Amino acid sequence: MTAITDRRSPGPAVVFAAAATVYGILFLGAEKERALAALIVGAALAVWLAARFGLAEAVRASIGANETAFQAAAVAGVLIAALWFHDEHFVLLMMTTSLLLMVAALGLTVQFGYAGIVNFAGSAFVGIGCYTAAVVTKSAVLPSVFTLPLGGIMAALVGSILILPVLRTRGHYAALVTIAFGILFKTFIEVNDALGGPQGMSVGPLRLAGWSFNDPIRLGSFEASFYLAYLVVALALLALMFVLVRRLERSWIGLAMDAIRLDEIASACYGLDIARWKIVAFTLGNFLAGTAGALYGHVLGFIAPNNFTFGDSLILVSIVLLGGVGNPWGVAVAAAFVVILPEKFQIIQEYRFVLYAVLVILILLFRPEGLLPRRLRAYLPNAGSLR
């Protein structure tokens, strides 16, 4: 009896969230490479010990039983870290970038993790969002608050060009189709003078009720970098999309997507419309990447075709593979890892593609389900026992 109540207590989850926040602040604030190395070794050791002595399992059970509370704690943790670094442009930019990459990788999770559609053009769909933001702010016909949904809609619409070839191909061939599309997108932008050509174009700031997000924040004696405002919006977007993707997984729609990924013939015999669910997953995933891209465009302020290369698409795919195919939390951890690590270690920066490649190969060899493997579907996670 006590054991059961213990497993459901929020204690371990809250302690874990607090520890993760402190660790994040220490890591983001560390300057010397030796300190960073010590932090990484410390984290690896802590994870190993936690797994060894059953603490990891306790934390997992506690998070599973108190999911909403843990999600709130995670949001609070990011906000605390952001306030801690409120006047440091670079740290805030790094955090915002990882939050937005998480949103885009969530889109890939819906496509690849649930419906089984490989997409090696993730960065192209992010790019469509960015360019939508650029065009909207340049033309100034629409208020810039519309860029986020508009970026998503544009990405979904342009993605619909790919629906037919994606439906008619499988495996390697589907991958080739998306790779071709990614290259096509970049080339299209490069030769298109209206979109700035190879030089790129600038993106105006996000504006809300007359207030530009690019102005520094001043509240009394509190002054903060303008990136803080973008970070808050990115965090809100991520929270919204995270909840959406979670609910999608924990619904009959998520089940249908899993079924068509795992066995198309059996699914067809039970009435599942394979094409319909593939289209839904592909479009929704592109929408997520597009919204993330629109906000990313505002954050960057200037975009060029070289921001959306095949390599960037590969990074998105490796985030999904590293974190755990189909697990949104895994995606969150892996995106933070992939963005922040190379920025912190300048040596890695040069070799980051090599590093990612090695990491992905190691993961596929030794832990094919990713760092945080997806668990069985819990339709009603907060309902306790169903019997």
Place this chain on the structure above:
Amino acid sequence: MSAPLLRCAGLTCRFGGVVALDRVDFDVGEGEIVGLIGPNGSGKTTLFNVVTGIYRADAGTVAFGDMDIARASAQAICRAGITRTFQRSRMCLPLSVFDNIMIGNHKCLNHGFAFNLLRRSAFAAEFRDNYREARELLQVFSPRLAERIEEPVAGLPMIDRRRIEICRALISRPRMILLDEPSAGMTHEETRELMDDILLVRERMAGLTIVIIEHEMGVIERITDRCAVLNYGRKISEGTFAAIARDSAVQEAYLGVA
């Protein structure tokens, strides 16, 4: 007998030069249990695949009730009320037992976006109803398996996977179910158990029509009302088990010419 529920006439299905089905006429009446037997490669599974819309017949007609299903998609045929199991069990192994059964209930579930993503309490109510129903159905087959409804299928033995597959085919209350060698890979004792369960479920679902492919003649003798025998894609005999067992053409097909 009134008009048959399933009526196949002159069904022909070719793969290149191989004639898998050669002008087969095959009728099944409402509420009947019909056995489909024949040596390996005689076209039994092909017949199932044509009826369920996986293959398209090159010639011939298939009618289900008053519907022409010869050109219908697998999805439409499922909605019309025919479900099946597969010879080599096709489960989604990483998913839970419940998930696998619910795949069979696809046509009865609400797939609306607002319903699934926003109206979560309405979804929870539908979920609970389905959960209870799936559990009750599993309970008929095996109370022990019903306790494991939230476990992944990958960890379960073959007999349990067969049971789940049959539950998946039954959960949507079809009018007709096609069982493709449900005893494959099981012992005699397990097969007997499974057949008892199938008969038990049938009593509760009045009027359920069953077509079963089976190599265990004991099973066929015990549960079927009537049998059709295929050989090289042709129907060579039809009748009660006792009648076809006496048929010299059937003996020849199974044992070779004496």
